[in-house]
Amino acid sequence: MYSEANFKSKLIHWFDENQRQMPWRETTNPYYIWLSEVMLQQTQVNTVREYYLKFINRFPTISDLSKAEEDEVLKYWEGLGYYSRARNFHTAVKDVDENHAATVPRDPEIFKKLKGVGPYTQAAVMSIAFDQPLATVDGNVFRVWSRLNNDNRDTKLQSTRKAYEIELSPYVQSQSGTFNQAMMELGALVCTPKNPLCLFCPVQQHCEAFEQGTVSELPVKSKKIKKKNVKQHVYIIKNLNDEVLIEKRKAKLLNNMWEFPMYEATASEGINQALNIDIPISTTPIKHLKHQFTHLTWDIDVFEAKTAVDHTKTELPEEMTWMKMTDKEMYNFPVSMTKIYEFIKKQF
Known part of the structure; x- marks a missing residue:
């Protein structure tokens, strides 16, 4: 479709210049990065900032969190919602404390066996913390990648996620954490669900949906289940x-x-x-x-x-x-x- 190196370099240059300042981007601590990714699931960035800072202030290490009672952990999560995330994270951290010398595993296969760690969390934490060559596929990436390729596959299907992970694999063989964050940031700031800022997109010339005039029709999602x-x-x-x-x-x-x-x-x-x-x-x-x-x-x-x-x-x-x-x-x-x-x- 286009030069992988050219596309990737443009995207990362844009990210370096335009990324939002976030406290979890100012650390290399895998525990903090993991925490931020769990908190950010289905929650807006601006909401997470305060919770993240309070949480790491109270539980600065894996051992601190491991020793805490569930009620206190939930208290520091109160208001973030989706409380199973907090319970699963607490359980996983206890596992890391007891069975991995209080150190987040670098091996993606070991990490994904921890409670609550799905494909996205595995890829995000492993790539950002340890530069493991795994592609993150979240809502932002689904949107960006489907538009870049004018792709009509249903992004609600697990098969589409798997296909995207394979297609994005060449881009994460180096600088994986930076590339993954750049893709997600592009989706959050430029390639937005409504009224995307196509004229300001750093990779507009690589976007087939922009060329074909189909940006507003993508990504394709099957209808939501009625609540x-x-x-x-x-x-x-x-x-x-x-x-x-x-x-x-x-x-x-x-x-x-x-x-x-x-x-x-x-x-x-x-x-x-x-x-x-x-x-x-x-x-x-x-x-x-x-x-x-x-x-x-x-x-x-x-x-x-x-x-x-x-x-x-x-x-x-x-x-x-x-x-x-x-x-x-x-x-x-x-x-x-x-x-x-x-x-x-x-x-x-």
Whole structure:
């Protein structure tokens, strides 16, 4: 199609001149690079910066993180979402601490066996930290590469990812980390999903989609699965000490995080059954909100108990506890529950 060396040199020169300043680009520590890649999955760069800096300040080494309790790790992740990333990372770091002398493995085949390490994370960390010749293929790279080649293959298919990794392989035999970052940065800053800045693209002359006028049609993606919508009822229940009832989740989604008692709308007696008492609940919600997950939407109505519960006569299930409103920072709350907390805090 075109000179590989010419294309690569133009792209890397552009990256050297235009890359955004990010704290994880200022380190060669493989643990920090790994952490940043995990945090950046499905999360915007500007959101990650603060979390990344706080995290490495609290857990500066693999051993520090390995020794930490999961609740504390999740607390430092609170607000980033996709909490399985934090749990998997914590598990993997423990493995590295115990079985690899607290040193991130340089061997890609060993690294990919760690919990939560998929093809993208393997390629990104191994190439950036150790210059291993692996091509990263994320959403940005799918977009850039499909447009460069005017490629109509469905980027949702695993076969397309595999094909892209093979096609990009010649470009990562040297300077792999720099090339991978340059491709992703080009997708983030220039070759954007909408209104790409084609006139400012450093490799425009190599772009077949630009030549054919098909940039806006690429990449090709099969239709997304329609999200399931689940109506949820959340209950705000106070006791005589002005504490509020919270519950640790048992469900796989947001497992072990804390929430105000929540039940699907069809389970209208859920809270009374859980406490084995009859609590008068307001019939009109005090707040409504929606929270989006990848394949699921929670449509939440928040209800308030009309009277305070006498906690001295109420035995709570093991997964429930009373929380002082000033102690919220001691518990790991998902974003939806934090929004509810901020709302009811004004009433205390």
